[in-house]
Amino acid sequence: MEPPVNLDHRAAPLRVAIVQSKPRKGRYEENLRELGEVFAQLTAAQPAPDLVILPEAALTGYFLEGAVYELALDARRFAADLARTWHEAAGGATVDIACGFFENAGGTYYNSAVYVEVEHGKHCVRHVHRKMFLPTYGVFDEERFLSRGRRLQTFETRFGTMALLICEDVWHAIMPTIAAVKGARVLIVPSAAPGRGIEEDDELGSIARWREILHATAAEHGVYLLYAGLAGFEGGKGMTGSSRVVGPRGRTIVQAPALGAHIVRATLDMREIDLARATLPLLGDLGAVLPDLLLDEELPLPRGLHASGH
Amino acid sequence: MLPVIEAGTGPFTQPPTINPAVTADWLVAFLQDEMRARRSVAKAVIGLSGGVDSAVTAFLCARALGPENVHAIRMPYKHSSPASLADAQLVTDALGIHQHTVEITGAVDGYLQLEPEADARRRGNVMARVRMVVLFDQSAKYAALPVGTGNKTERLLGYFTWHADDTPPINPIGDLYKSQVWELARYLGVPRELIEKAPSADLEADQTDESDLGITYARADAILSHMLEGYSNEQLAERGFTEHDVRLVRRRLDGTHWKRHLPTTAMLTNTAINEFYLRPVDF
Known part of the structure; x- marks a missing residue:
């Protein structure tokens, strides 16, 4: 099926709702039922959102250690759960949902996020992003249990090109850079960020860093x-x-x-993107220079036969 | 039910704001650099009208150069409001700067008696241009630099006399909308009377800027700030401005680009100044 690219997406407003979830650790089905109540709340307040976004590990909690193998799901099953929950709460209303989850891909486990389109009770998985930068230091231990994603892809939606980046993915400037160069106009960032740092004036240091x-x-x-x-x-x-x-x-x-479950709502004027880029055309500049940077032979990149030692 | 936090739309129709402390420090540094470092000029002359723009400029110059190095020139015409003179005096008294009063009636009327049919607009332009003659001559007298007092709103709306109000070689407040000038004035301690009174060019009796322009400064500033960011009339109307106000501001903005440029010169050679022969102003 061809992506449902809306050629008018630059003008159409995007109503987004971010669900800042506070799941019960490991209780997936229970959290899914509660998500259904949130979906019902979202559709009760018209206009309903076009796009609903949830955090990393939104329905299981983040620090699972070995239990991740018990809670990881096939992406299609997880998307179907989301779509069914929406359908039960909102009937035939159309929505796109992006949500983080632990993925079991035939015995290889990832920290992933899915983007699923739901319409009239049917759904379509538009994209699955597998987290590429797995924090494994200090309080974090992701790579002990999970595998790295290997590709950063953008994907088409009815609101234009988007990309998913999970938590530490966005801390590496090259990730949003590549997503943007590949055409992304919206970056969705599901995250699970444990707070630390009490030296700042009015917020935790880690929140300030994120901002x-x-x-x-x-x-x-x-x-x-x-x-x-x-x-x-x-x-x-x-x-x-x-959020x-x-x-x-x-x-x-x-x-x-920072604390507690919330819904954040906003209506995005997608034309703002073109205006911002006209004012500060850094992305256009980057597109022109990036090839030169990446072809620099001093960079430690694989170089075909040369790099393989022949 | 989860608490819902909704993105607001309020600030969009509000005039742009500033951090006045940061702005003041920056403009003081600008004045010191442009005058002392670049031009080796220690003194400023300012046409002090009794309005908030020239008052803010005087406060900034006093901070940057010391009050003993600031010469305020009051230039009343015979029909100027006595309140303007008095308000200018408040600034002088507050800062302890030098003040000189040069009546322009003789110079203005000396010319206008040859042009008795001149309407109010022509007469106002003559007054504005005579004031610039005086200001530049006074700057030579005191070995000082004339400092401009035009704000961004009047520059964008073309609400000034070309080659008059806009002639001083430096201007600290020309990138501040009128609403921001008021904000800066409150921070700098400009006398309340000047901040609270209706702005006026004082070229005619009972004249106010906002009645001349047909729109409040607050509304004009909000619209202008978005127009300069690239918003179309339709987008501005969608976001809460009236079509009347948007069209009024757009017409004035689009009709006055020429006033924000030097004279248009016919290009004939490949050494045309500012076309081919290019040097930055501080080179």
Whole structure:
């Protein structure tokens, strides 16, 4: 099936709702039922959102250690669960949903996020992104249990080209850079960020760091950045929520508090992207220079026969 | 039910704001660099009208150069409001800067008696241009640099006399909308009377800027700030501005680009100044 590219997507507004979830650790079915109540709340307040975004590990909790193998799901099964839950709550309403989950891909396990389109009770998995940068230091231990994703792909939606980046993915500037160069106008970032750092004036240091990264990323590439942060404490580690929509000029449009479950809603004017890029044409500049940078022979990149030692 | 946090749309129709402390520090550094470092000029002359723009400029110059190096020139015409003179005096008194009063009636009327049919617009332009003659001559007298006082709103709306108000070689507030000038004025401690009164060019009795323009500064500033970011009239109307206001501002903006440029010169050679022969202003 061809992607449902809406040629008018640059003018159509995008109503987005970020669900800052606070799941019960490991209780997938229970969390899914609660998500159904949130979906019902979202559709009860018209206009209903076009796109619903949830955090990383939104329906299981993040720190699972070995239990990740018990809770990881096939992407198609997870997407079907999301679609069925929406359908039961909202009937035939059309929606796109992006949500983080632990994926079991035939015995290889990933920290993934799915983008699924739901319409009239049917659904279509538009994209699955597998987290490429797995934090394995300090409090984090992802790579002990999970495999790295190997590809960063953008994908077409009825609102234009998007990309999914999970948590640490977006801390590496080259990830949003490549997504933007490949055409992404909206970056969806499901995240689970344990809070730390109490030296700052008015917020945790890790929240301030996230804000700086998200603002700089959105402004550099002229993209909307939709950040869904997991909430709640997990074994003493408080997830910092702070879900937010950042506009293509690098400013937060709306933000949730750090603590507790919330819904964040915004209507995005997609024409803002073109205006921001006209004002600050960094992405256009990058497209011209990037090949020169990547062809630099001093870079430690595979170089075909030369690099393989022949 | 989860608490819902909705993105607001309010600020879009509000005039742009500033951090006045950061802005003031920046403009003081600008004045010091442009005058002392680049031009080796220690003194400023400012046409002090009694309005908030020239008051803010005087406050900034006093901070940057010291009050003893600032010469305020009041240039009343015989029909100028006495309140303007008094308000200018408040600024001088607050800062302890030099003040000189040069009546322009003789110079203006000396010319206009030859042109008795001149309407209010022509008469106003003559007054504005005579004031510039005086200001530049006073700057030579005091070995000082004339400092401009035009704000961004009037520059964008073309609400000034070309080659008059806009002639001083440096202008600290020309990139601040009127609403932002008011904000800066409050921060700098400009006397309240000047901030609260209706802005006026004081070229005619009971004249106010906002009645001349047909729109409030707050509304014009909000619209202009978005137009300069690239928003179309349709987008602005969608977001809460009236079509009347948007069209009014667009017409004034689009009709006055020429006033924000030097004279248009016919290009004849491949050494045409500012076309081929290019040097930055501070080179």
